[in-house]
Amino acid sequence: MNKIWAIARKELAAYFQSPVAYILLIVTVSVFNIFFYVIIDNNQEATLRDVFKVMEFLFVFIVPLLTMKTFAEEKAAGTMEFLMTTPIRNSAIVLGKYLGSIIFFTLIILLTSIYYVIVEFFAAPDRAATLTGYLGIWLEGAMFIAIGLFISSLTRSQIVAAICSYIILFLLYFSLNFIQYTQGAAEAIVRYAATLSHAENFAVGLLTTADLAYYLSTILFCLVLTRISIENRLWR
């Protein structure tokens, strides 16, 4: 447990030392800011629902930049050899890194809550819907991070990790647009796999076990795959 935390802290410190992280922080908060005003102005409604949709779209772009270095950098720099010869379980390495990314991502999200305070100040928003909305985008980001982490563990090139993560996240995000070309079981699968069909529910305050299960199981699945992937480098 201490070791997981030690790795998470190291990851977090690395984020705060890299300009990429600050740029992402600023971009996220600014985009939130812009759409907050545009959407509220258009809708004349005290809700963050549509802002959440924009955020989800934004995460497709920023998460790969957050996760690309997690394992790829260690492999390229040879520090993987250090990590994997210290007495730490592979699952602890994975969890530590995941935790580090998640904490940084959570910080970004927390920063955007200023806007909720503004809404709260001027109107009476649906508090429950806002909370589930935040939970929704947080889960979505957490899932994207798990995917990005796994991809990063497959390569020693950060660029390759980023590009492959983009491809997968785009597929997951936009697959609903192609649903008209599918039928039967394929349609059901695409609808289930598409993040949009789950995220929307959260934004309108609908909390279902199916949606929770979708995110949590995908996260778990990706973390397990990541562990297998770093273990597997042993058997090459």
Add this chain to the structure above:
Amino acid sequence: MIRTEKLNKFFGSTQALKGVSFEIQKGEIVGFLGRNGAGKTTLMRILTSYLPASSGAVTIDGKDVLKDSLAVRRKIGYLPETPPLYPNMTVRDYVRFAAQLKDVPAKGISAQVEKILDQCYLRKVAHRTISVLSKGYQQRVGIAQAIINDPQILILDEPTNGLDPVQIQRVRELIKNLEKDRTVIISTHILSEIEQIAQRVLIIKDGEIVADDALSNLLCDEQGWQQSLEEVFLRLSQ
């Protein structure tokens, strides 16, 4: 203490190790010698459980390095060929991080970190970011990381690479001064270094052990004449 049996290692079609078997007792200081590409680093990686052998087995204190990997890793301090450093960390943070991963008890961590910083002559640069250190200092940080938990077994891959003569001398002292019951495996291209610290030498040629003997025996030829380690090495490794 360390026992390998018929280790073979293939990278694709190239064979990096061929039937390597040896046994190292507790407290021995063993030098690995061999030309570039002979397989020293590969062998060390297998001993530390970083790489699996294609066939054969390694046991340390009777424990298999792959099956009982965590227990084995707890006993080993390992300095890889390229020191495994996080460029954006400060020296002290990095050594502390290593201490945390290597089970140094939480209470004693600070004291231990400071002790090791002193031992590796890193106190002056302890607050500096690793990326701005000179190569020799980075190498020393790598050594600090390897000895942070007072491991019973030290495996050092070219530890004095890039160090100045004074530091080379100090690293030798450091290795010699480790308590007597500690096992050290060291690879190097500096033969005089081996002559000064190792009791036993393993010469590897194209993945095979061509000599495994006490240093004093190696330095005597069949007629009992003294010969230099350089002569022995050049004869056996070409």
